[in-house]
Amino acid sequence: MKEILTEEYFLNNKRELLLDYDIYDENYHGSIMVFDKLQKSLSKNEKELKEIPIYNFMIATRRRSWVAIDILATNYSAGHRLSELRSFYPSVLEYWKSYAKYDAAYDLSETESQQGFAHFSLSDNSYEKVNRMICFAILLGWENLIAEIIPIIDFNNEQKDGMLERMLAFYDKNRPAPPDECLRHLPYFKTLKIFSADKIDRPSLMAEYLEDWYEASRREPYYNAHTRDTSFWGYWSWEAAAITYLLEIDDSSYANAQFYPKDLVDFARQAKKDYSPDGVLPIANNELRAKASDPCPKAGQWQSLGAVSELRSYLQDEPMADLGSAYGLTVWKFIDD
Secondary structure (H helix, E strand, O other): OOOOOOHHHHHHHOOOOOOOHHHHHHHHHHHHHHHHHHHHHHOOOHHHHHOOOHHHHHHHHHHHHHHHHHHHHHHHHHOOOHHHHHHHHHHHHHHHHHHHHHHHHHHHHOOHHHOOOOOOOOOOOHHHHHHHHHHHHHHOOOHHHHHHHHHHHHOOOOOOOHHHHHHHOOOOOOOOOOOOOOOOOOOHHHHHHHHHOOHHHHHHHHHHHHHHHHHHOOOOOOOOHHHOHHHOOOOOOHHHHHHHHHOOOOOOOOOOOOOOOHHHHHHHHHHHHHHOOOOOOOOOOOOOEEEOOOEOOOOEEEEEOOOOOOEEEEOOOOEOOOOOEOOEOOEEEEEEO
């Protein structure tokens, strides 16, 4: 993440009107503290690390994964540029993968009766975190990273969810046919008819979904969260935006609907052109790309794509350079760190 927003910028640009600067400030600095503290612990020498119970690593990395997806949503509500959010997403994914590694190791260390728990259970409050993780990948131009999210979601989640499976099917053609139920039921169950509807009917069905979304979310952890101080990161139907993008729905009739993150849909549609422009190879699974002026998503060696290939080292969040490429703003590919 880059620097915290000033209060003046926040007040002029925040997307969620119910979000207060004090809450944003506390959540932002709190997340940095969580990230830095755990990184310091993980940087200890090998002997010290071996003396720490695997349970401690599991709990700490789980908290970091939760904090990361929450601050991503909070920063969207606060008014951070979408290019900043996009650049932070690979770090969020790395935090999720780290938690999955330690949680799987802890699972193996337990007795049989204590094994078999999911990294993120889809039947409890973790569902909306998984929903956000998938939707942000889609909407921030990281569809090629979804293959890395799927094993984390699938781990010990025997029951599948109708809405999430329909979204994931766009990226994994070998998944079984999705069920016709959603594990959390409302509001998500109402999206299933949008997937099955004729193209001409989808805009009105999505408009109806958005109109009902908040009250249909009464049993979800984010409902009425603005009254609970720091637990609030904004009211957004991320799934409405992701489904609009995936099904190529004309959103002109509900573009200004409450809870609809319209700019994320526009960003996702443009990202296809920006990060895989004509004359450049399609983006591969697990590949990191950034374009000129983006904050660097990961420190290390990057290679410019196109007729002229150049290697450069970038620091995390450093602006990517424009080399005047023939196809437009220069696109960069991560090589190694």
